[in-house]
Amino acid sequence: MNPTIKILQKETLSNNWYTLYKYTYTITGRNGQQLTQSREAYDRGNGATILLYNKAAQTVILTRQFRLPTFVNGNETGMMIETCAGLLDLDNPEDCIRRETEEETGYRISDVRKVFEVYMSPGSVTEILYFFVGEYTLDQKVNDGGGVDEHENIDVLELDFSEAFDMIARGEIRDAKTIMLLQHARINNILTYRRPR
Numbered sequence: 001m002n003p004t005i006k007i008l009q010k011e012t013l014s015n016n017w018y019t020l021y022k023y024t025y026t027i028t029g030r031n032g033q034q035l036t037q038s039r040e041a042y043d044r045g046n047g048a049t050i051l052l053y054n055k056a057a058q059t060v061i062l063t064r065q066f067r068l069p070t071f072v073n074g075n076e077t078g079m080m081i082e083t084c085a086g087l088l089d090l091d092n093p094e095d096c097i098r099r100e101t102e103e104e105t106g107y108r109i110s111d112v113r114k115v116f117e118v119y120m121s122p123g124s125v126t127e128i129l130y131f132f133v134g135e136y137t138l139d140q141k142v143n144d145g146g147g148v149d150e151h152e153n154i155d156v157l158e159l160d161f162s163e164a165f166d167m168i169a170r171g172e173i174r175d176a177k178t179i180m181l182l183q184h185a186r187i188n189n190i191l192t193y194r195r196p197r
């Protein structure tokens with residue numbers, strides 16, 4: 001049985017770049033007992049991400065950028081290899097991911113397919129992330145990518161699929177959305193993993 005929830009209070013703890021709220025609510029458990037609890041929830045909106053793949057070449061496009069939260073928690077260089085991704089702003093997820101693909105990687109792609117939608121950190125972050133896959137071809141390249149301005153500073157990587165997959169095991173790719181999409185591509189035979197001999 002699902003609990004009955006009643007929100008009593010929503011307090012803004014921080015409202016700088018994104019927003020940190022503290023919610024106080026009652027939750028009614030299985031035995032009918034009512035508890036009052038408080039939890040913080042970080043609201044940075046929703047996002048979308050995409051695995052760009054080329055079936056003929058068996059390659060994928062990934063991005064590499066500095067991520068401060070990882071730098072302060074054990075990632076020595078702070079650099080993260082990730083699938084292209086961005087926040088929705090006012091877009092729907094499909095329009096968002098087409099726009100982000102062009103801004104970050106320089107490819108103007110046509111078809112994108114949604115594969116799943118995921119709460120990436122359900123105990124603390126409100127965000128739903130919409131996951132896509134989409135094929136890219138060389139003739140769809142319209143600019144160098146890299147992000148909207150010097151603040152994003154994104155490197156674009158084109159990698160052999162098997163090499164990208166091996167980078168997970170070597171700890172060189174350690175971003176959840178990226179691992180999920182590479183595994184999705186392998187499980188569903190979108191691309192083929194070939195172990196090095």
Ligand SMILES: Nc1nc2c(ncn2[C@@H]2O[C@H](COP(=O)(O)OP(=O)(O)O[C@H]3O[C@H](CO)[C@@H](O)[C@H](O)[C@@H]3O)[C@@H](O)[C@H]2O)c(=O)[nH]1
Pocket residue numbers: 017018046047048049085086087100127129151152177
């Ligand atoms: N000035 C400033 N800039 C910020 C701050 N926090 C983030 N930014 C910048 O805001 C930009 C947001 O870029 P997007 O491409 O729209 O988002 P993203 O950070 O790539 O987010 C994607 O990846 C996240 C991590 O996996 C996902 O959580 C998110 O849903 C999305 O897919 C980035 O350049 C980021 O550095 C901040 O506190 N201050």
Ligand SMILES: [Mg+2]
Pocket residue numbers: 084085086087104
């Ligand atoms: Mg981004």
